[in-house]
Amino acid sequence: MIPYGRQIISDDDIAAVAAILRSDFLTQGPVGPRFEQAVAERVGANHAVAVNSATSALHIACLALGLGPGDLLWTSPITFVASANCGRYCGADVDFVDIEPETFNICPSALAAKLEAAAWAGRLPKVIVAVHMCGQSPDMVRIADLARAHGVRLIEDASHAIGADFMGGPVGGCTYSDITVFSFHPVKIITTAEGGMALTNDPELAARMERLRSHGITREPDLMTHAPDGPWYYQQLELGWNYRMTEMQAALGLSQLGQLDAFVARRRELAARYDDALADLALRRPGRQAGACSAWHLYVIRLDDRTRHRGVFEALRAGGIGVNLHYIPVHLQPYYRELGFGSGDFPVAEDYYARAISIPLHAGLTDDEQSSVVDAISQALST
Known part of the structure; x- marks a missing residue:
């Protein structure tokens, strides 16, 4: 089976993790901060907060922005459920904005219309989570302008997009947003096994996310309600979580980061080869967002004939091609149906x-494996 995605682990990666296992710190040591600094420098952000998953990063990002009960979060229906669930974790309501058919990202025109209606109704979102589907940035210029005009805070869910660029700058620098989130799951561009990171240029947001990932605890005397009882002293200032990244994960991530350019270059090469090889088949290839250069976490085709969708999918699986589907529209999940969403709400996503x-x-992925994928798609569509 040719998998749709998989990690690449080098001997240097293994050595980096093994070195941690022989060291004094397995968690909360010096490598975590080094990994944070390296990623922040790579993307041009001022602060980075490493955590145990991108889901955790989204959660603390929402909390740092003050999202809570009675508030509203909007995101894309075509994403992993975590992009919406982070709002529910905070007790907020969640709604969705339909996607552009070619880029699979939030449609700025649909967002503009929905914000206008929400402003008229007095029910604007507090936070928008703009997903970078498949590794390609949405139109963050328009989205940021709209968010700013309506006083809405903005999170970039760039879980797919470390190594991507938008308008000549790296995704993750928070040029257009309050906070950007990366994922380091094994099928992503680089991996820490499980892991994520929140980046921001706001020192107060960074400090709060650092507390929230570690039980809401501080050891900073200036933040305490009274002078420390002694050098052992700490205070829990708010309810937090244990979302910390281990030293082993950070060491793996730091080693993988050195391979990021090579990984992204190969993904872009493969995507270009797919573009050429699939051009004459009865399907639609991924569209391009102006100003964006994707990191190509995913390559998603769409069949011209939707009645053949399941049959083609099953034929490819049967032929040893490990295809997948990213994603089931979040609003069609049973949990969100119980909140009032249903079929027909977001027709482009559906x-x-x-x-x-x-x-x-x-x-x-090798060239020969890619050729096998193309041949299998061609055969499945022709039968």
Whole structure:
């Protein structure tokens, strides 16, 4: 089976993790901060907060922005459920904005119309989570302008997009947002096994996220309610969580970060080869966002004939091609249906779901394997 995605672990990666196992610190040591600094420098952000998953990063990002009960978060329906669940963790309500059919990201025109209606109704979102689907930035210029005009805070869920660029700058620098989140899950561009990171240029947001990832505790005397009882003293200032990243994860991430350019270059090469090889088949290839250069976490095709969707998917799986589907529209999940969402609410997202297939794309995919994928797709569509 040719998988749709997989990690690449080098001997240097293994050595980096082994060195931690022989060291004094398995958690809360010096490597975590080094990894944070390296990622922040790579993308041009002032602060980075490493955590145990991108889901955790989204959660503390929402909390740092003050999202809570009675507030509203908007995001894309075509994303992993975590992009919406982070709002529910905070007790907020969640709604969605339909996608652009070609980029699979939030449609700025739909967002503008929905914000205008929400402003008229007096029910604007407090936070928008703008997903970088498949590794490609949405139109963050328009989205940021709209958010700013309505006083809405903005999180970039760039879980797919470390190594991507937008308008000539790296995704993650928070040029357009309050906070950007990366994922380091094994199928992402680089991995820490499980792990994530929140980046920001705001020192207060960074400090609060650092507390929230570690039980809401501080050891900073200036933040305490009274002078420390002694050098052992700490205070819990608010309810937090244990979302810390281990030293082993950070060491793996730091080693993987040195391979980021090579990984992204290979993914872009493979995506270009797919563009050429699939051009004459009865499907639609991924569209491009102006000003964006994708990191190509995923390559998603959409079938011209949606009635053949399941049959083609199953034929590819049966032929040893490990295709997948990213994603089931979040508003159609049973949990969100119980909150009042249903079929027909976001028709572009639902049409995408009826046609989309994620085909193999990862830096370890060989040219021969890619040719096998193309041949299998061609055969499945012709039968």
